[in-house]
Amino acid sequence: xxxxxxxxxxxxxxxxxxxxxxxxxxxxxxxxxxxxxxxxxxxxxxxxxxxxxxxxxxxxxxxxxxxxxxxxxxxxxxxxxxxxxxxxxxxxxxxxxxxxxxxxxxxxxxxxxxxxxxxxxxxxxxxxxxxxxxxxxxxxxxxxxxxxxxxxxxxxxxxxxxxxxxxxxxxxxxxxxxxxxxxxxxxxxxxxxxxxxxxxxxxxxxxxxxxxxxxxxxxxxxxxxxxxxxxxxxxxxxxxx
Amino acid sequence: xxxxxxxxxxxxxxxxxxxxxxxxxxxxxxxxxxxxxxxxxxxxxxxxxxxxxxxxxxxxxxxxxxxxxxxxxxxxxxxxxxxxxxxxxxxxxxxxxxxxxxxxxxxxxxxxxxxxxxxxxxxxxxxxxxxxxxxxxxxxxxxxxxxxxxxxxxxxxxxxxxxxxxxxxxxxxxxxxxxxxxxxxxxxxxxxxxxxxxxxxxxxxxxxxxxxxxxxxxxxxxxxxxxxxxxxxxxxxxxxx
DNA sequence: AGGAGCGATTCATCCGATGTTTCTACACCA
DNA sequence: TGGTGTAGAAACATCGGATGAATCGCTCCT
Numbered sequence: 001x002x003x004x005x006x007x008x009x010x011x012x013x014x015x016x017x018x019x020x021x022x023x024x025x026x027x028x029x030x031x032x033x034x035x036x037x038x039x040x041x042x043x044x045x046x047x048x049x050x051x052x053x054x055x056x057x058x059x060x061x062x063x064x065x066x067x068x069x070x071x072x073x074x075x076x077x078x079x080x081x082x083x084x085x086x087x088x089x090x091x092x093x094x095x096x097x098x099x100x101x102x103x104x105x106x107x108x109x110x111x112x113x114x115x116x117x118x119x120x121x122x123x124x125x126x127x128x129x130x131x132x133x134x135x136x137x138x139x140x141x142x143x144x145x146x147x148x149x150x151x152x153x154x155x156x157x158x159x160x161x162x163x164x165x166x167x168x169x170x171x172x173x174x175x176x177x178x179x180x181x182x183x184x185x186x187x188x189x190x191x192x193x194x195x196x197x198x199x200x201x202x203x204x205x206x207x208x209x210x211x212x213x214x215x216x217x218x219x220x221x222x223x224x225x226x227x228x229x230x231x232x233x234x235x236x237x238x239x240x241x
Numbered sequence: 242x243x244x245x246x247x248x249x250x251x252x253x254x255x256x257x258x259x260x261x262x263x264x265x266x267x268x269x270x271x272x273x274x275x276x277x278x279x280x281x282x283x284x285x286x287x288x289x290x291x292x293x294x295x296x297x298x299x300x301x302x303x304x305x306x307x308x309x310x311x312x313x314x315x316x317x318x319x320x321x322x323x324x325x326x327x328x329x330x331x332x333x334x335x336x337x338x339x340x341x342x343x344x345x346x347x348x349x350x351x352x353x354x355x356x357x358x359x360x361x362x363x364x365x366x367x368x369x370x371x372x373x374x375x376x377x378x379x380x381x382x383x384x385x386x387x388x389x390x391x392x393x394x395x396x397x398x399x400x401x402x403x404x405x406x407x408x409x410x411x412x413x414x415x416x417x418x419x420x421x422x423x424x425x426x427x428x429x430x431x432x433x434x435x436x437x438x439x440x441x442x443x444x445x446x447x448x449x450x451x452x453x454x455x456x457x458x459x460x461x462x463x464x465x466x467x468x469x470x471x472x473x474x475x476x477x478x479x480x481x482x
Numbered sequence: 483a484g485g486a487g488c489g490a491t492t493c494a495t496c497c498g499a500t501g502t503t504t505c506t507a508c509a510c511c512a
Numbered sequence: 513t514g515g516t517g518t519a520g521a522a523a524c525a526t527c528g529g530a531t532g533a534a535t536c537g538c539t540c541c542t
Contacts, residue, residue, distance in 0.1 A: 012325070016325065045285055045286050045290075048289060049290040052293065053294065055325060060243075069326070071326060077318065077319075077322055080294070081296075081316065083257060084253070084257065084310050085312060085315070086310075089396065092396040092397070093396055099340060100337070153336050155334055156336065156337050
């Protein structure tokens with residue numbers, strides 16, 4: 001294994017073993033390099049890599065620190081990774097979201113505070129009248145984000161956050177082709193909100209399912225029409241050119 | 242933004258825009274560094290970071306290539322990231338797994354081929370008699386992995402793969418404390434398999450839920466007993482150090 | 483035709499030097 | 513006394529060049 005890769009593992013090991021804890025500061029580059037037995041350049045490559053995935057936080061003029069390592073911090077690397085996916089993966093992403101989002105919504109129906117739910121209602125009403133498309137999209141993201149956080153599970157919330165962003169593009173397309181998408185979105189948000197207010201987890205779950213499935217269904221048809229792919233099983237990368 | 246971070250974005254951009262496609266080879270370090278306007282050292286940091294998350298594949302003496310970018314490749318970074326989580330996050334991971342795994346199992350009940358299901362049965366039977374603990378754990382991972390792949394959704398399969406590995410530790414603990422865990426595991430695997438053979442998605446889902454919930458329930462009690470934390474909502478890092 | 487060897491290419495690693503940012507401490511002034 | 517500004521130290525950022533190691537492809541010999 002390359003020295004740098006080894007250094008990554010060593011640093012990871014120091015963190016996992018507890019020798020380095022969240023918030024701790026690493027020895028300065030020169031010292032750590034000496035301790036790990038490699039050059040500063042190679043060590044910097046290791047640190048930079050761990051920095052990209054949010055394990056380390058490097059501050060020029062100050063030092064290098066271990067991040068909080070909270071799931072929500074580490075898992076937003078997932079978003080970075082998902083940026084690399086092409087359209088042919090969006091269906092699969094959406095399918096996973098259709099599994100997670102209803103579950104999160106049901107959990108939120110039990111756990112969110114009355115204040116949080118009320119504030120969520122305010123958010124929904126803001127987009128009721130004549131929503132600008134961009135505002136609607138932003139509000140939509142925020143709506144789902146709050147529910148995800150409301151599930152009380154930061155891992156779940158982070159995953160949903162990562163899965164929602166790439167979906168955004170699909171949502172934009174939908175808005176462009178289906179004029180009544182905006183109205184549908186708002187109506188369904190209202191329905192989900194009502195279910196939360198009523199503390200009805202199963203109803204909330206059902207509406208969330210309907211909501212996500214709507215996007216998914218549209219996308220399936222759009223993609224199917226575009227390249228005639230069979231989405232039943234594998235959907236093996238019909239990259240066109 | 243730092244030069245290296247900018248380089249990361251530039252390379253990412255080249256890939257997302259399609260200028261660089263899966264399998265393509267990047268210009269050699271010196272050339273690419275010149276083109277991006279930074280030194281070879283700094284460029285190497287960027288490349289190393291993208292290499293850690295499996296976007297680039299660097300081969301000494303050959304060149305640097307863009308990976309396949311398949312979801313299963315990129316998402317296994319999630320596993321690396323999850324390695325950093327401590328015990329207090331395991332509950333949340335398991336909770337997410339309890340959402341995904343039953344869904345995947347139900348999908349597998351519809352999509353897996355008869356051959357795949359039969360081969361799965363062989364795997365289950367192998368652990369029936371007097372399973373060595375390590376063999377059992379390996380077979381358990383393989384069992385769930387095959388079902389995840391059988392869902393037909395590579396994103397889902399990769400996420401479950403990542404979520405299962407950290408669970409392994411908990412499973413070991415369970416094996417150590419509860420002697421009948423092995424028997425339970427095999428029995429539940431058999432039940433899941435029977436549901437797959439019968440092509441009963443909802444039954445398969447139910448058994449999968451029971452199976453994961455068993456681990457989760459045990460872990461909840463074990464953690465609760467260990468530090469008296471309230472797991473109902475936030476479970477805010479009771480690090481005892 | 484097939485295999486061994488050689489050279490070119492490319493990444494791996496190191497060293498030393500200089501620039502930039504941040505933090506700290508202390509002197510200064512109101 | 514208390515706030516403020518600045519000089520210096522500390523730490524990361526970036527660079528250029530040099531050398532080692534791995535790989536690939538071509539040539540030559542059998």
